[in-house]
Structures are given as structure tokens and as C-alpha cells.
Amino acid sequence: MNPLFKFALKNLKKTKIRSLLSILAVFLGVLLITTLLVMTDSLVAAVDDSLDLLSGTVVLQQEDAVDPNFSIIDSRVIAELVAANSTGGEIEGTIAAYVPEIWHVEKSEAGIFGFLQVIGVQPSAERNTVGVLAAENFPQGRTLSDDDYNATVIGDSAAQLMNKGIGDTVVVNGQNIEVVGIFSTDSFLDNAMFMHINIVETFSPQYEDQEFISTILIKPVDLAAGGKIKTYVNDVLAAFRDENNDGITEEYDIEASDFEQIAEQGRQFLDITTEYAFYLGLISIVIGSLSVFNSILMGVLERKREIAILKATGWTDYETGLEVFIESLIISIIGGVGGLSLGVGIAGYFTSTSQFLSLVVNPITLVQSFVYAVLLGIFAGLYPAWRAMRIDPVEDLVG
Amino acid sequence: MTEIIGTKDLRMVYGNEDLRVEALRGIDLSIEQGELTSLVGPSGSGKSTLLHLIGAMMTPTSGEINILGQSIQSFNRLQLARVRRENIGFIFQNFALVPHLSALENVMLPLYPINPPNLEERATLLLEKVGLEQRLDHNPSQLSGGERQRVAVARALINDPSLVLGDEITGNLDSTTGKDIFDLIESLNKEGMTILLVTHDMSVADSCRRKISMQDGRLLLD
Numbered sequence: 001m002n003p004l005f006k007f008a009l010k011n012l013k014k015t016k017i018r019s020l021l022s023i024l025a026v027f028l029g030v031l032l033i034t035t036l037l038v039m040t041d042s043l044v045a046a047v048d049d050s051l052d053l054l055s056g057t058v059v060l061q062q063e064d065a066v067d068p069n070f071s072i073i074d075s076r077v078i079a080e081l082v083a084a085n086s087t088g089g090e091i092e093g094t095i096a097a098y099v100p101e102i103w104h105v106e107k108s109e110a111g112i113f114g115f116l117q118v119i120g121v122q123p124s125a126e127r128n129t130v131g132v133l134a135a136e137n138f139p140q141g142r143t144l145s146d147d148d149y150n151a152t153v154i155g156d157s158a159a160q161l162m163n164k165g166i167g168d169t170v171v172v173n174g175q176n177i178e179v180v181g182i183f184s185t186d187s188f189l190d191n192a193m194f195m196h197i198n199i200v201e202t203f204s205p206q207y208e209d210q211e212f213i214s215t216i217l218i219k220p221v222d223l224a225a226g227g228k229i230k231t232y233v234n235d236v237l238a239a240f241r242d243e244n245n246d247g248i249t250e251e252y253d254i255e256a257s258d259f260e261q262i263a264e265q266g267r268q269f270l271d272i273t274t275e276y277a278f279y280l281g282l283i284s285i286v287i288g289s290l291s292v293f294n295s296i297l298m299g300v301l302e303r304k305r306e307i308a309i310l311k312a313t314g315w316t317d318y319e320t321g322l323e324v325f326i327e328s329l330i331i332s333i334i335g336g337v338g339g340l341s342l343g344v345g346i347a348g349y350f351t352s353t354s355q356f357l358s359l360v361v362n363p364i365t366l367v368q369s370f371v372y373a374v375l376l377g378i379f380a381g382l383y384p385a386w387r388a389m390r391i392d393p394v395e396d397l398v399g
Numbered sequence: 400m401t402e403i404i405g406t407k408d409l410r411m412v413y414g415n416e417d418l419r420v421e422a423l424r425g426i427d428l429s430i431e432q433g434e435l436t437s438l439v440g441p442s443g444s445g446k447s448t449l450l451h452l453i454g455a456m457m458t459p460t461s462g463e464i465n466i467l468g469q470s471i472q473s474f475n476r477l478q479l480a481r482v483r484r485e486n487i488g489f490i491f492q493n494f495a496l497v498p499h500l501s502a503l504e505n506v507m508l509p510l511y512p513i514n515p516p517n518l519e520e521r522a523t524l525l526l527e528k529v530g531l532e533q534r535l536d537h538n539p540s541q542l543s544g545g546e547r548q549r550v551a552v553a554r555a556l557i558n559d560p561s562l563v564l565g566d567e568i569t570g571n572l573d574s575t576t577g578k579d580i581f582d583l584i585e586s587l588n589k590e591g592m593t594i595l596l597v598t599h600d601m602s603v604a605d606s607c608r609r610k611i612s613m614q615d616g617r618l619l620l621d
Contacts (some may be wrong), residue, residue, distance in 0.1 A: 002514060003507065003509050003511040003514050003518070004512055005505075006512070007500075007508070007511055010499055010500065010504075011499075013499075014499045192472075275470055296562065305495075307490075309495045309497065310491050310508065310509075311480065312454075312456060312483065312491075312495075313483065313484075313488075313489060313508065313509035313510075314480055314481075314483040314484025314485075314509050314510075314558060315480065315484075315509070315556075316476075316477055316480040316481070316484075316512070317476055317477065317480070317514060319512035322512075323512075392457075393456045394451050394456045394457050397491070397495070
């Protein structure tokens with residue numbers, strides 16, 4: 001081991017508690033930023049997978065509804081669209097109605113609570129739109145058919161959480177429903193249960209009148225035609241509202257969006273989340289840096305005489321500064337590597353308990369976190385190193 | 400004989416225009432290789448200032464200092480540090496050891512930044528030379544005053560200096576231990592080392608072959 005490095009280690013060891021507290025401050029800072037960044041990477045990956053599944057789709061929901069669960073629209077819109085489209089419309093694809101309804105709470109054997117979304121679909125229409133119910137997504141059991149009124153298919157994440165298999169019964173809203181299939185799409189939908197739309201509509205008063213649904217999805221034959229279809233549907237709906245001005249209800253205030261638009265909004269949201277995670281981590285890094293700065297500077301001020309001895313025996317200003325600088329780097333690197341490792345571990349734990357997140361460790365994120373730790377050491381060590389360099393061998397040795 | 404130290408009209412003034420302290424008032428001095436010289440004088444006579452100037456720890460207000468033929472009076476901090484590392488060994492009154500390092504590490508300390516080959520072997524040999532072969536791993540707090548000063552002597556020799564400067568090397572020691580340390584210094588001088596000792600201890604001063612007295616910043620007797 002290089003003697004200068006060994007000497008720096010001994011100096012840190014001399015003030016054990018102070019050095020450990022500084023390492024802890026760096027450790028916590030890097031831990032926070034690593035956990036946040038790895039979690040964000042995992043979230044972005046999960047959302048991207050889900051976006052792939054819904055690519056090209058046009059989504060019709062109640063205007064200003066932030067989520068399908070808050071959208072109530074009149075199902076007769078489908079008939080209006082089909083009628084308008086039959087006379088030279090732009091829709092070339094499949095239309096399906098959805099009722100994302102209740103959140104079903106389950107507790108796993110490990111004691112973890114999971115929230116499963118129960119989605120009501122027209123099985124054959126769903127197979128041709130988003131296609132979760134496509135037969136190839138069912139490694140176990142079978143998909144739903146249009147006359148399955150007392151059956152459900154569940155995603156593999158949901159099956160794992162509920163510890164249910166084919167032929168088991170799930171109690172939803174007080175009704176016993178048989179699991180007939182388990183699907184896998186590698187998306188957030190693997191955390192959902194699909195049932196016939198007519199059954200799910202009975203679970204909640206807001207959709208009990210079977211004329212109401214929450215969402216209509218249109219899957220174009222040409223995935224690139226989503227934008228054109230969206231414009232066409234909005235024009236048809238506007239015309240319909242104008243023609244029926246007197247009898248129109250708020251369930252006809254429907255807006256069509258193409259999924260790329262929604263995906264873009266989702267990506268923007270994730271970008272903002274990543275940015276905030278970064279700033280939050282940065283604040284913790286700055287706090288860690290101040291702690292290292294304080295610790296190293298105190299060490300220099302306390303060791304003025306010792307540093308003067310080093311200089312009297314021939315150490316140059318640069319070498320004394322370098323030794324102090326190495327001390328701050330050692331603290332930062334030990335705290336940084338520790339924080340990085342545990343940060344990935346914590347993110348791994350969180351994703352393992354999540355139903356739709358998988359741990360994604362981006363090497364760039366790891367390098368980023370490590371670089372933050374090193375930069376922290378550099379910034380924290382610069383001023384104390386400069387102070388050490390300015391120590392005068394005569395003044396500080398003789399006093 | 401080779402001149403190790405030479406000064407001409409060396410002057411050092413501390414303070415500012417309002418408060419001027421003339422520590423040295425024109426010192427002309429020459430010390431040749433192999434000399435064992437003592438520098439004595441009352442407190443405030445300027446002997447420590449002269450020692451620090453000769454030791455390349457600071458630069459004078461005016462005049463010349465030559466160390467082994469190099470004029471160092473206008474050297475910058477880096478050049479002075481190099482002169483100290485390459486040519487000079489220091490022994491301080493209060494040992495000036497680093498408390499959390501072992502005797503061996505304290506001896507190696509001056510050369511840590513350049514880490515020359517066989518540094519540890521050389522430091523071990525020097526500690527053996529000063530009679531501390533059994534104390535290599537002891538920290539200063541585990542050593543007696545005499546042993547600590549022996550470590551300081553070994554440290555002063557680690558860079559194989561041409562000149563050893565001592566500042567009150569027996570000042571913190573009892574007379575017996577002080578004599579032991581002086582005997583060690585004398586034996587080094589007999590091996591050819593040039594040594595300059597600042598001291599208040601007249602028995603040390605009188606034992607040196609050359610004695611220089613200072614008063615009020617001037618050389619009084621040589």
C-alpha cells in the first residue's frame with residue numbers, strides 16, 4: 001500500500017468517530033440517490049413495457065378524467081361511432097369497451113398487501129384490441145370466452161400474490177369467481193384480473209346501469225394511424241354533441257387520445273420524477289459533502305503543528321494538500337461504495353415486493369452515483385487541502 | 400574543505416513599518432563539511448531565526464544564504480521544500496513526533512510522498528543505529544523522552560542529509576539522557592556529518608568543536 005495512502009488512513013483512524021460519522025453522511029446521501037435512481041429506472045422500464053403493449057391504441061375517456069377509474073361514459077357512443085364509420089369513416093380496426101372497476105385488496109402469504117385491478121372486458125373484442133386475452137398469453141389454463149360470466153383470468157403477478165391457480169376460487173365483491181386462466185404479458189396488466197364486462201359492471205353503482213362504461217379502446221389495423229383515428233373520432237363526437245345539444249349528458253363529454261400522446265405524457269411525468277429524484281439525492285449529497293468538509297477541515301486545524309512538522313521535514317505544499325485530499329476521497333469512496341451497494345439492495349427489495357416492477361440496474365446509474373460520491377470528496381476536500389498547503393512550517397511549528 | 404553553509408550580510412526583519420523587529424542584523428557565517436557547531440545566545444538573540452533560515456524554512460529580508468553552493472535566499476516555497484528534503488535533517492526540542500504513528504513510521508514519514516525503494520529497510524537500520532531496534536512498532540507515548548529524541552535523530556537522517564540542524568535537542572531531557580543524545584550526535588559527526596546545534600545547554604555548547612555566540616541579531620564570538 002502506498003505510504004501516503006496508509007498515512008491518510010491512519011489519520012482518519014485517529015479520529016474514528018468523526019470519520020465514521022462523515023462516512024455515514026456520505027453513505028446516506030449516496031444510498032438515497034442510488035435507491036431513487038434505481039427505483040426510477042425500474043419504474044421507467046415497467047412503464048415502457050406497458051406502453052409497448054398499448055402502442056397505437058386510441059383511448060376514449062370522459063373529458064378531464066385523470067384515470068380510467070374516474071371515467072364514466074355512455075356505451076352507446078360505440079354504436080354511434082360504428083354507424084358514422086360505416087359511411088366512409090377513418091376507423092379501420094377493433095373497438096372494445098372496458099370497465100376498470102374496483103381495486104381488489106389481497107394479502108399474500110408473506111403478509112404483503114397487494115392491490116389488484118379488476119377489469120371488465122368484452123372478451124372477444126379485447127382479444128382483438130389490446131390483446132391481453134390473446135390465447136398465446138396463457139401459459140396456464142385458457143382465455144375468457146364471451147359467455148364466461150362466472151370466470152376470471154388473472155395475471156401471473158396477481159396469481160403469485162393471491163397464491164391462486166387454475167380451478168381455484170377468488171372472492172370478488174362477495175361473489176365466488178373461478179380462475180380459468182393465468183396470463184403473462186410482462187406489463188403492469190399482469191397485476192390485474194379480467195372478467196366479463198357485464199359482471200364487473202354490477203360491482204359498482206356508477207356502472208350498474210349497463211349503458212355506462214369507463215373506457216373505449218380502438219386498436220387500428222395500422223398502428224401508425226392512431227393520430228388520424230383520434231382526430232376523426234373527436235370530430236364525430238363533436239358533431240354528435242352539436243346535433244343532440246338538448247339531450248346530451250356529461251357521459252357524452254368524451255375525449256379521444258392516441259396512446260402515443262398518453263405515453264408521451266407518461267414519459268414526461270417520469271422525466272419529472274427522475275429530475276426530482278435527482279435533486280433530492282443532490283441535496284443529500286450536499287449535506288454529506290458539508291459533513292466531510294467539516295470533518296476534514298477540523299482535522300487540518302487540529303493537526304496544524306503536525307502538518308508543519310511534515311513541511312519542516314521536506315514535504316511540499318502540494319504533498320501536504322494531496323494527503324488531506326486523499327483523506328476526503330477515502331471517506332467519500334468508502335461511504336459511496338457502501339451507499340451504492342445498499343441502495344441497489346434496497347431498490348431490489350422494493351421491486352421484489354412490488355407486483356409490477358422488476359429491478360433494473362442501469363450501469364450508467366451506478367457510475368453516476370459513484371461519480372457523485374467522488375465529486376463530493378473532491379469538493380469537500382479542496383478547501384481543507386488548500387488550508388493545509390498554506391500552513392507555514394515556522395509559524396505553526398514554533399508557534 | 401567544502402562549505403556547507405555560507406551567509407553574507409544576512410538580515411531578517413519581522414513586523415511592519417509601525418513595529419519593526421530586527422531579528423538578524425547582517426550575519427556573515429561559514430560552516431564547512433564535518434563541523435560540529437553550537438549556536439548559543441540569550442532568548443531573542445536571533446539564533447532560532449538563523450537556524451530557520453539556514454534550514455530553508457523561510458527566506459531572509461536581505462542578504463545571501465548558500466546551502467551546498469545553492470543560493471536559496473530567493474527560493475519559492477517549493478524550492479525551499481526540496482532543499483529541506485534533499486539536504487537537511489531537523490531535530491526539534493520537543494521531538495515533534497506524530498503521536499499515532501509508530502517509531503518506524505515516524506522515521507519514514509519525511510519520505511512518504513516519494514516512497515523511495517527500501518524505505519522501510521533504511522528506517523529500520525537507522526533505528527538500530529540509534530539503539531531502538533526493539534522499539535520499531537512502539538508509538539511515541541510508549542517511549543521515554545530519550546527514546547523519542549533518538550527516533551527524532553533517526554528521522555533527521557532518513558534523507559541522508561548533508562547537514563543536520565538541532566534546536567535545543569537536550570532541552571526536554573534530564574542531564575544523563577541529554578548526554579546520551581549528545582554522544583549520539585557526536586558519533587554521527589565523527590562519521591562526517593555536518594551538525595549545527597542551537598542550545599542553551601552550555602555543557603553541550605562547550606562539547607562542540609566550534610561555538611558561535613549571538614546577541615541582538617549579531618554574531619558575538621566565533
